[in-house]
Amino acid sequence: MRTLLFFFAIIGCLLSINTIAASNERFQLASKCPPSFELTNAGVCRLVNRYQFYDSVQGRGVGGTQTSLPEHRDGFSPAQIDLGRYLFFDPALSKDGSVSCASCHQPDKGFSDDLDRSIGITGEKVARSAPTLWNVAFLDKFFWDARANTLEQQAAGPLFDPMEMGNSPEQLLSTLADNKHYPRMFAQAFPDSSEIKLEDIYLALTAFQTSLISLNSRYDQYAHGYHEALTEKEQQGHNIFRSFVARCSECHQPPLFTNNQVAVIGVAEAEGVPFDIGAEKTFEAKKLRGGFKVPTLRNIVKTAPYMHAGNFTKLRDSVEFYNKGRGHAVPKNEKLQLHWHIWEPELTEEELDLIVEFLGALTDESLTPAIPKTVPSGLAPIDEKYQASQQKNNNNNQNQTSE
Numbered sequence: 063m064r065t066l067l068f069f070f071a072i073i074g075c076l077l078s079i080n081t082i083a084a085s086n087e088r089f090q091l092a093s094k095c096p097p098s099f100e101l102t103n104a105g106v107c108r109l110v111n112r113y114q115f116y117d118s119v120q121g122r123g124v125g126g127t128q129t130s131l132p133e134h135r136d137g138f139s140p141a142q143i144d145l146g147r148y149l150f151f152d153p154a155l156s157k158d159g160s161v162s163c164a165s166c167h168q169p170d171k172g173f174s175d176d177l178d179r180s181i182g183i184t185g186e187k188v189a190r191s192a193p194t195l196w197n198v199a200f201l202d203k204f205f206w207d208a209r210a211n212t213l214e215q216q217a218a219g220p221l222f223d224p225m226e227m228g229n230s231p232e233q234l235l236s237t238l239a240d241n242k243h244y245p246r247m248f249a250q251a252f253p254d255s256s257e258i259k260l261e262d263i264y265l266a267l268t269a270f271q272t273s274l275i276s277l278n279s280r281y282d283q284y285a286h287g288y289h290e291a292l293t294e295k296e297q298q299g300h301n302i303f304r305s306f307v308a309r310c311s312e313c314h315q316p317p318l319f320t321n322n323q324v325a326v327i328g329v330a331e332a333e334g335v336p337f338d339i340g341a342e343k344t345f346e347a348k349k350l351r352g353g354f355k356v357p358t359l360r361n362i363v364k365t366a367p368y369m370h371a372g373n374f375t376k377l378r379d380s381v382e383f384y385n386k387g388r389g390h391a392v393p394k395n396e397k398l399q400l401h402w403h404i405w406e407p408e409l410t411e412e413e414l415d416l417i418v419e420f421l422g423a424l425t426d427e428s429l430t431p432a433i434p435k436t437v438p439s440g441l442a443p444i445d446e447k448y449q450a451s452q453q454k455n456n457n458n459n460q461n462q463t464s465e
């Protein structure tokens with residue numbers, strides 16, 4: 063008996079030594095760049111992409127396939143990108159530990175959520191729909207109303223918005239400083255900082271988000287010259303999309319499928335929601351009343367519901383919007399200066415279907431980063447609700463296989 067107890071004690075010791083070792087090893091930050099990035103001699107990651115070899119859009123005509131990308135953000139270290147990944151998925155960044163960035167920007171939902179308007183810590187709906195984060199590295203304006211100019215500036219928005227993550231700078235900094243792992247992780251990612259700073263949090267989140275590159279869809283293969291990558295129907299849809307009748311690519315310009323501009327197109331709010339003046343407020347310009355940033359259409363089949371108001375649940379409906387008559391959804395008491403490319407293209411039902419078909423070819427999630435299995439706070443990665451829904455899905459799948 064005594065030997066048995068002794069045996070168990072030894073095993074117990076070994077196990078606890080193991081867990082200590084494991085907890086020290088956990089949250090080691092990456093030393094390699096994410097796929098599609100190259101580590102430079104300076105130790106930072108540079109994006110490598112085929113579009114970089116093409117000329118600029120000038121002189122090529124709007125809608126051309128082999129046009130270059132606009133300037134982008136990169137040059138972050140692997141450790142900064144990886145630290146940003148942990149922060150992004152950690153609900154500890156919110157006031158009550160209930161919501162992470164990923165709660166509203168879920169990797170399996172095109173880095174959006176499936177809500178018309180997102181829900182933050184209060185349980186109430188916020189004013190607008192969550193946009194995708196794919197290819198934000200190429201943007202120079204953020205939020206639907208373009209009110210932030212950098213990703214760093216953007217990040218402060220949700221963190222301290224009472225409806226979203228509801229945190230305060232003081233609480234955020236002390237949560238991270240008091241954590242068992244974050245101080246070491248920040249020290250590794252920011253060797254020049256002696257303590258965790260707000261700027262470093264913003265920068266790490268930026269580093270992570272700029273690694274979300276989606277430029278290898280079937281459309282891209284087609285654009286690079288592999289004609290067979292698109293079906294006959296998708297090619298027809300592509301031609302309608304960029305035609306001067308439909309005019310989609312005037313604003314949803316390839317390769318990003320946005321021209322990074324604000325446009326007034328006259329989308330209605332959801333029922334019972336007051337009119338959203340959008341970019342009028344940002345630029346204090348009446349002519350931008352009801353204007354919103356042209357969203358990218360990459361991974362668009364993943365990010366329903368659509369538009370700033372989340373008022374279209376079907377992609378087909380958001381395409382049909384453009385065919386229903388200029389200004390058809392503008393409230394009677396509003397006078398908006400609609401963009402001149404919003405007109406009456408009179409596309410047939412079949413042409414609308416073909417556009418939708420084409421938009422399906424813009425899906426590429428091959429560089430989806432791994433969701434951390436655990437995050438430094440010990441809270442459920444993304445959030446508890448998300449984990450519960452995953453559990454439910456798993457159970458359903460298991461039920462299905464056993465049937």
Ligand code: HEC
Pocket residue numbers: 150155161162163164165166167180181182183188190191192193194195198201203204205206207213216217220221225226227267271355
């Ligand atoms: C409660 C849900 C919610 C949370 C949490 C949240 N976001 Fe968002 N995010 C949104 C919504 C809604 C918008 C659009 C808001 C607007 O335009 O006014 C948005 C916009 C953005 C944008 C702008 C994208 C673009 O194309 O303009 C970025 C980038 C972003 N969020 C990153 C983050 C990061 C980083 C975090 C964590 C620090 C975060 N979000 C947390 C809902 C959320």
Ligand code: HEC
Pocket residue numbers: 303308309310311312313314324325326327329354355356357358359362365367368369370371377380381384401402403404417
């Ligand atoms: C004048 C510029 C312009 C033109 C032309 C244009 N769009 Fe848009 N598009 C926008 C803007 C701005 C929004 C966001 C509007 C809002 O949320 O209120 C948008 C939103 C969308 C969305 C929803 C995206 C999302 O993430 O919610 C889809 C889909 C779309 N457009 C497809 C098309 C198609 C198809 C065409 C051609 C028939 C087209 N657009 C023509 C500017 C344009």
